[in-house]
Amino acid sequence: MHHTGGPGWRITMDTCGPMMIALYIRDVAGLTGAGSPALSHAEPHIRAADHSRLTAHVGGTDALREQWEQWWTELLAGYPETEASMTPPDFPEFSAMPALHRVVQAHFGAALTWAREQNSAYSLMAAERETLGGHKILADLVQNREMELGRSARDFTLTIVEMPLAEQRAWFIEPNRLIMSQHLLDDQPTFLSYVQPVVELLV
Structure with missing residues (x-):
């Protein structure tokens, strides 16, 4: 996790293992466009499988989509204060979501392996950024806005x-959260096009 801050304000950048697992489940279930905001496919690519037989007696694809979206909303609302729990092999957390429950049971092992691999790659990338000062752009954004306004930043927290x-883009979730492709910071003009308007709004 990276923190950038000043008097009364803080910007954090990190990833989230449970959200990675949820993305894997979304993509393996072929739930294109599910969730709000509707994020792009995960990378590396996850091949979709047919779950119609698995979910046929518990509401089918429509129920699976609805239950996944409910889960995703809960993950977004809880992050970063509460770490979502998933308890194999029975996953009691999903007992009220039977279609999602079945798909999670079927794919949890692969999803966990995939998420751990992505988390390891992210940790290496984040450590390299720290060494090279790649996060300095965040403090610069706030300072530039303060100079424009002729005052200090208001108290705010931005969670990325x-x-x-x-x-390669970011999705703004009101009031103070962004979900972002983990390589977006490497492309500073595109990064600024998404993040600068949010910082300006908050400062």
Whole structure:
């Protein structure tokens, strides 16, 4: 996790293991466009499988999509204060979501392995950024805005969740959260096009 801050304000950048697992489940279930905001496919690519037989007696694909979206909303609302729990092999957390429950049971091992691999890669990348000062752009954004306004920043917190996503962009979730492709910071002009308006709004 990276923290950038000043008097009364803080920007954090980190990833989230449970959200990675949820992304894997979304993609392996072929739930394209599910969730709000609808994030792009994960990268590396996850091949979708047919779950129609698995979920046929518990509401089918429509129920699976609805239950996944409910889960995703809960993960977003809880991050970073509460770490979502998943308890194999029975996953009681999903007992009220039977379609999702079955798909999670079927794919949890592969999802966990994939998420751990992505988390390790993220940790290496984040450590390299720290060494090279790659996060300085965040403090610069706030300071530049303070100079424009002629005052100090208001008290605010901005939480940036970096995820292994195919599309190089960020998605703003009101009031103070961004989900972002984990390589977006490497492309500073594109990074600024998404993050600068949010910082300006908060400062």
